[in-house]
Amino acid sequence: MSSSPTPLAGHWIAQVGSISYLIRSRIECTLAEEIPVRATHPAPGVVITLGPEQLFLDAIKKKLSRFETEDDVFTSHFTTGCCLMVYITSPVTVVPNDIKDYLEAKLTILVILPNPLPEGPYFTLGQHVHHAWRLYPDNLSAFSSTVMLDDEEDGRANETTGPRYRSFHMAAFTDSVSCVPVPSRLYFTTTEQQPLAGLRVTIKDNIHLSGVITGLGSRAYAELHGKQNTTAKYIQSLIEKGAVIVGKTKLSAFAGSEIPPNQCIDYFPPWNPRGDGYQGPSGSSSGAAATVAGYPWVDAGVCTDTSGSLRHPASSHGTWGHRIAWRACSMDGIVPAVPIYDNLGLLARSPEQLRELLDNSGLEKPTTKPKRLIYPMDWYPVANEAQQKMNEAFLQALESSLGIQHTRISLLEEWSRTAPENLRNTALTEYLGMSAIHVNTYYVYHSFDHFRREYPEKFGKQPYVSPAHKARWIRGSKVTDEERDESLDKIQVFKTWFEKEIWRTDDPEDLAVMMVPQGRPGVNYRDVIVEPTSGPTTNSYTPIFTTSMLGCPQLVIPGSDSLLVSLADEALKKAPYLCAPKALFCH
Numbered sequence: 064m065s066s067s068p069t070p071l072a073g074h075w076i077a078q079v080g081s082i083s084y085l086i087r088s089r090i091e092c093t094l095a096e097e098i099p100v101r102a103t104h105p106a107p108g109v110v111i112t113l114g115p116e117q118l119f120l121d122a123i124k125k126k127l128s129r130f131e132t133e134d135d136v137f138t139s140h141f142t143t144g145c146c147l148m149v150y151i152t153s154p155v156t157v158v159p160n161d162i163k164d165y166l167e168a169k170l171t172i173l174v175i176l177p178n179p180l181p182e183g184p185y186f187t188l189g190q191h192v193h194h195a196w197r198l199y200p201d202n203l204s205a206f207s208s209t210v211m212l213d214d215e216e217d218g219r220a221n222e223t224t225g226p227r228y229r230s231f232h233m234a235a236f237t238d239s240v241s242c243v244p245v246p247s248r249l250y251f252t253t254t255e256q257q258p259l260a261g262l263r264v265t266i267k268d269n270i271h272l273s274g275v276i277t278g279l280g281s282r283a284y285a286e287l288h289g290k291q292n293t294t295a296k297y298i299q300s301l302i303e304k305g306a307v308i309v310g311k312t313k314l315s316a317f318a319g320s321e322i323p324p325n326q327c328i329d330y331f332p333p334w335n336p337r338g339d340g341y342q343g344p345s346g347s348s349s350g351a352a353a354t355v356a357g358y359p360w361v362d363a364g365v366c367t368d369t370s371g372s373l374r375h376p377a378s379s380h381g382t383w384g385h386r387i388a389w390r391a392c393s394m395d396g397i398v399p400a401v402p403i404y405d406n407l408g409l410l411a412r413s414p415e416q417l418r419e420l421l422d423n424s425g426l427e428k429p430t431t432k433p434k435r436l437i438y439p440m441d442w443y444p445v446a447n448e449a450q451q452k453m454n455e456a457f458l459q460a461l462e463s464s465l466g467i468q469h470t471r472i473s474l475l476e477e478w479s480r481t482a483p484e485n486l487r488n489t490a491l492t493e494y495l496g497m498s499a500i501h502v503n504t505y506y507v508y509h510s511f512d513h514f515r516r517e518y519p520e521k522f523g524k525q526p527y528v529s530p531a532h533k534a535r536w537i538r539g540s541k542v543t544d545e546e547r548d549e550s551l552d553k554i555q556v557f558k559t560w561f562e563k564e565i566w567r568t569d570d571p572e573d574l575a576v577m578m579v580p581q582g583r584p585g586v587n588y589r590d591v592i593v594e595p596t597s598g599p600t601t602n603s604y605t606p607i608f609t610t611s612m613l614g615c616p617q618l619v620i621p622g623s624d625s626l627l628v629s630l631a632d633e634a635l636k637k638a639p640y641l642c643a644p645k646a647l648f649c650h
Contacts, residue, residue, distance in 0.1 A: 074233065076198070077105045077186060080140040085231075085244045086186045087194035089214040094190045098174055100146060105186040107195070108146035109137070112182055115153040120161045123147075130183065135360055136197040136247035137184040143169045146187050150176040183249030194250065198233075198242035199360055205333040205353035207268040207278050208232075209243040209310040216274065225299045227274040228308065243310055245360055251305060258423055260305030265354045267347075267366040268311040269318050270295045271396040279398055280316040280347070282329045283526035287518050295396025297407060297424070298365065304423050312350030312364060316532050317511060318372060318400045319347060323589045326531035335589070337381050343587040345379035348408065352376035352384075355410045363420055364410040369401050370503055371607045373408035377619040378582030385409045385417050389614030391426055401506040403551070404611040429574060436461055436469040437565070437577035442606055447584040457620070458578060469578075474565065475604075481564045483556065492604045495557060498550035499603030499612055505547045508539025554612050561613055579606040581619055 075086035086105055094100060111126050130137045147166060158173065166173050184195040201209065208230040216227040231244055251261030268278050271291040278285035294302070302308065313333050315321040323332045323343065333350045335342040336357035344353065351364035351373075366373055368386045377384025387407045399405055411417045438458060444451040458469055478491040486494060518526040528536065562568045566575055603612070610617050 075105055075186075075188065075193075076233070077107075079107050079195075080138055082138065082140075083198040083242070084136075084186070085196040085198055085211075085233075085242075086188065087196055087211075087214070087246075089193065090191045091180055091185070091194060092176070092178065092192045094146075094174060094187070094192065096190060098146075098190065099172065100187045100190060103189070105188045105193075106145055107141040108148055108185045108187050108192070109141045110148045110150070110176070110180045110182050110185055110192075112150045112152065112179060115151055115155050118149075118151060118155055118162070119159055120165055123162065123165075126182075130249060134183065134248045136195060136245065137249060141184045141195070143171065145171050146174050146185075147171050148174045148176050148180070148185070148192070150179045181250040181252075183247040194246060196244040196246050197360075198244055199358065200240045200242055202240055203334040203336060203353045203357045204240070204331050205312055205350045205357070206241065206243060206265070206310040207280075207313045207330065207350065208275060209241060210272065210275055210308060211244050213274050225273060225294045225302060228272050229274055230276070245309055246307060251307075253305065257303075257305030259301060259419065262301075262306045262419065263309050263360065263362045264301060264306045265310050265312045265351055265361055265364045266295075266298055266308060267351050267364070268314055269367060269398040269400075270298060270311070270365065271398075272298065272308060272311065275311065277398060278311075278330075279318065280314045280321075280330060281526075281528070283518055283528070284317070284514060287514065287521060287526070293396060296393040298396070300425070301365070301420075301423070309361065310354075312348075312354055312366070314350055314366075314372075315347040316529055317507070318367065318369065318398070319507060319532050319535055321529060321531050322593050325592050326529060328529040329527070332589070335380055337379070338586070341589055342379060343589045344376065345587065346375035347372040348410070349376045349380075351410050352380035352382055355382045355412060356380040359412075362411070363416050365420075366408045366410060367397060367400075368406045368408040369404045370499075370611050373406075373410065374581055374607065374610075374617065374619050377410060378621070379587065381621040382619075383411050383414055383417055383621060384619035385411075385421065386610070386617040386619075387424070387426070388616040391616070392424055399506075399510050401503050401510070403502060403506070403554075404614075406614070431572065431574060432465055433574040433576045434467065435573065435575040436465060436467055437575055438469040438471045439577060439579065440471055440473045441475055441604075442580050443578075445580050450580075450584045454578070454580065461576075461578070472565075477564060478560070482560055486556075491557075492602050495553060495603040497603060498553045499608040501542050501546050501550040502554065503608075503611075504535065504539040505542040505550075506539070508536045508542075511536075558613055566615075579610070579617075581606065 074088070077084050077086060100106060109127070111123065113122060127142055131139060162173070180192070186193045186195050196211070210228045211231050213227045213229040233242060245263060248261050253260045266272065268280065271277050271293055273292060273294045274290055276285045276290050277288060298308065313330055315327070316329060321327045321332070332344050333353040334340060335344050335353060348366035348368070351366040354361045355364045368374060373384050373386055385408065387409065389406055392407045394405060394407065397405070409417055409420050411420070443454065445454065462469055475491050479487055514526070567573045
C-alpha cells in the first residue's frame with residue numbers, strides 16, 4: 064500500500080560498496096507487512112517498471128545495466144542482498160523460474176509494487192521505501208552550503224514562496240569535508256511542463272533560496288539576515304521546470320573581489336581544479352565556476368556578473384560562460400551590488416548545457432544569423448603571440464560558420480567620426496574617463512548602506528569587513544552623488560552612440576556580434592600575495608567595463624588551438640541567444 068510522504072526523524076547515512084548515501088527522510092511508499100525486509104537497518108533496493116511482456120530475465124538485466132550507464136547514483140550493489148521492486152503495468156500471475164533463481168543467487172527478494180514509483184535506487188527501512196541520494200565530497204571547498212528540499216516543510220509550499228529548502232551539514236563517514244546530497248537522475252523524466260527535470264544546478268550565494276541563509280561571502284551579513292523566506296524569481300522558474308538545486312556556491316564578500324592568499328578572511332576561497340590545482344579562483348563567481356569545472360555531477364551554475372564576476376572565473380576555470388543581457392531576466396531575489404551592471408550569468412561545460420538553460424529562461428531568440436562580425440582593433444592583437452594565434456584561428460572559424468568576413472574597426476576612431484558633434488574632438492577614453500569605475504565603486508559602497516546601519520543597531524557592534532573590501536568601501540564613499548550622476552550620463556551617451564553606430568539596432572535585420580579578448584595567458588598562483596593598491600587606475604574603456612556599460616549578452620568560450628574550429632560552430636549553432644542584435648564573443 065502507498066503512504067502519504069512523512070519524514071524520518073534526523074538523517075540516516077548508509078554506505079553501499081565504497082559510496083556513501085543519504086537516505087532521504089521522506090517515505091515514498093510503504094510495503095505490505097508480509098514482505099520480509101530488514102526491520103531496523105536500511106537495505107538497498109531498486110525500482111523498475113516493466114510491461115507484462117517484459118517480465119523475463121533478460122529485460123531485467125538490460126534495464127539494470129542501463130541504470131549503471133545513465134546514472135551516477137545507482138550501482139550494481141543495489142541489486143545484491145536487496146529488494147527488487149517491480150511495478151508491472153498489467154497484472155501477471157506467474158514469475159518465470161529463471162528470474163526466481165537469479166534473485167535467489169543474489170540474495171534478493173522480489174516485490175511486486177501495486178502502484179508506480181520512479182525507477183532507480185532506493186533504501187528500505189522496515190516497510191518504508193526511501194530515495195537514495197549520493198553524497199559527493201566538496202573537495203574543492205566550492206560550496207557555502209549544500210541544500211536539499213526540506214521534507215518537514217513538504218506541503219507548505221505555495222505559489223508565492225515555492226518549495227522550502229534546508230542546509231545539509233554533514234560529512235560521510237571518515238571524510239573531513241562536507242558532502243553534497245544528489246538524487247538519482249533516474250527519478251526524473253523530462254516533460255513539456257518540466258523540461259529541466261533532474262538538471263543539477265548550483266546557485267551563487269548572493270541569490271535567495273527559501274529556507275537557506277544568503278551569506279554573501281560575509282559572516283556578518285549572514286548573521287544579520289538569517290534564513291530567507293523566498294526564492295529568487297529566476298531560480299523559482301528553474302525549479303518549476305524541474306531543476307534540482309544542490310547547493311549555494313562561495314563568492315568573494317559582498318560579490319566584490321577578494322584574492323587569496325591574504326584577502327579572503329571570512330571563508331576559505333574555492334580551489335581551482337585546472338592546471339596544477341593551485342591556480343587562483345579569479346572573481347566573485349569562483350565557487351560556481353569550480354563546481355562546473357571540477358564536479359562532473361553538477362550540470363550548470365547560476366551566478367551573477369557585474370564587472371567580470373562571471374567572465375574572469377569562466378576563463379580561468381575553462382568553462383563556458385554566458386552573461387545574460389541586462390534586465391533580460393528578473394533579478395528579484397538577488398542581492399544587488401551595482402544595479403546598472405548586475406546581470407545573471409550561467410556557467411556550463413558545454414554549449415548544449417547552456418542552451419538547455421537558455422531555452423527555458425524566457426529569452427527572445429533571433430531568427431537570423433549575424434550579418435556583421437566586428438573585430439575591434441582597439442583591443443587586438445593581444446600581447447601574447449600564442450594567445451593571438453588562437454584568437455585569429457577562432458576568428459577564421461567564426462567567419463566560416465557565419466559565411467561572412469570580419470570587419471576590422473577602431474571604436475576610438477569611430478567615436479571621433481560619428482559621436483555627437485560636440486564630442487567628436489574629445490577622445491572616447493578622455494570622455495569616459497573614470498565614469499564606469501566611479502559608478503561601480505559608488506554602488507559597491509552604497510548598496511550596503513542598510514547593512515552598515517542595521518548590523519550595529521541589532522548587535523551593538525560594527526560588522527567585520529575584510530581589509531581588502533573595506534578599502535573598496537572607502538573608495539566608494541568618496542564618490543559623490545554629483546560624480547555618480549555625471550558618470551551615469553556619460554555612460555548613457557556612450558551606450559546610445561554604440562547602439563546606433565556600432566550595433567545599428569535601428570535595423571532589426573542587421574545583426575552583429577563582436578569578438579573581445581578575455582582571460583590572460585600564463586599562471587596565476589593563489590599563493591602569490593597581491594601588492595596593495597589605492598584602487599583601480601585604468602580607464603573605463605576596457606573590454607570588461609565596456610560590456611558592463613552596454614549591458615549586452617556575452618559568451619565566454621574556453622578552448623585550445625585544436626578545438627577552435629569546432630567551438631566556433633558550436634557557439635553559433637548551439638547557443639543562438641548569443642547572436643542577438645548586440646552580443647559579444649569572448650575568447
